[in-house]
Amino acid sequence: MPQDKFIFDLKHIPIFQGFSESELHSVKSCLREKNFEKGEILFREGECCNRVFIVQTGRVKIFRTSSQGREQTLETLGAGDTCACNPGSSTWSCSATAEAVTPVRVWFLSRDDYIRMVNSNSKVSHSLNVLFAKRLQSFSSLIEEVSLKDVKKRLVKFILDMLDVNSSRRGEENLISLSFTREEIAQRLGAARETIARYLSELKRDKLIDVKPKQIVILNKKGLESLLF
Amino acid sequence: MPQDKFIFDLKHIPIFQGFSESELHSVKSCLREKNFEKGEILFREGECCNRVFIVQTGRVKIFRTSSQGREQTLETLGAGDTCACNPGSSTWSCSATAEAVTPVRVWFLSRDDYIRMVNSNSKVSHSLNVLFAKRLQSFSSLIEEVSLKDVKKRLVKFILDMLDVNSSRRGEENLISLSFTREEIAQRLGAARETIARYLSELKRDKLIDVKPKQIVILNKKGLESLLF
DNA sequence: TCCTAAATGTGACCTAGGTCACTGACCTAA
């Protein structure tokens, strides 16, 4: 039954955790679906921010651009992630740009429905706090990394983080299947593409990792970890 | 009447905006006061984060430290500012360190009282949303600046921002009374003390500003603004 | 299967800005 499936899906979106069936039904009535091609822009920095997005499938990067065209990725959204501004903000202008890195399917909510939802259900407010707090945490780490750590450390940390995310599969504890290009990694770590390529080569030369197309194999996890300090 | 004064003070704290008298009274009953000397630590990165602070007077810097001892300031809190983590967080460990830059007087709230307050009053949740969203906005700008802008641009932006903050006094539109040391500016902008001194000299040489002890005079605002792009 | 475009590796070069090492200017306490 498609109706039930919808509610089933919603139930697994973090921001709707703990919602009752009836609350989910009222959420459902506001949601619309939309698809974006790879490379399409969901919203642009400075625009009026009149929608809330929830990613169903695909990956979205949120980033800022310098006047010389360099990009810094602030966060990468995957399935279940929500991109929402503060409902009470007077300005409502987007502080960054969002681009589909792969084909993307999202649910979205108009600004008015969003405000209505927040006001009518205090659980939403609570969920938003959790969402914002997590984002703050990750922004704070990003600031520290970009400002205080060198690119090699950032890259090693990135690899180890990816390993944690990927380590679900048994028997492949040391394998990362990489869905990011070097360019994407560079933008996320605030570095140049070439620098990332260079350090990957260096780590390979030092027998800490092995680099294959779309894959990284960890050869010496302890060795990598020791580079973080 | 000191009692009334207390409530009067609370009414002007952004996080308690829109609270009724009785709500403020219940807030009041949880708050305790504490003083910190200049240089004292309010809390340290990694510690269990078991208090919420509201600054009454003085200035507090929130920062992270690299393994080599360099600091990056994340934010500077002044009178009325609140420093609170997400009440629902499972971990509750501070992601940064807070230090009194001047003598500081704060109100604080225990973790338990904080959670109780958030649960019993949905306005608090809403205030937290606003607080977090503002912080996200400023973190996001900080990431962009540190990662994509050179130090000179960051410094010019800092000067112009200070000018906005200070421009309340008539007849002194072009004067900034500086309560930050070069070191503090450097930490906030993610640069070295010497680099800040050098660029200040450069701006002075180029007749854009004049630098006096504890003061900066803007000589050519348009000229400064044109350096931002 | 081949062909083109995108993704990657690497060498050469250059510069922003960090670090070190001084000097001088204040300020406060004895």
Add this chain to the structure above:
DNA sequence: TTAGGTCAGTGACCTAGGTCACATTTAGGA
């Protein structure tokens, strides 16, 4: 008044990492 501490300015030096240029590999389409 002086001595010690903090703050600020500046020169010398060095290096992480950005940019440019090019060769090479990989991956989808037709």
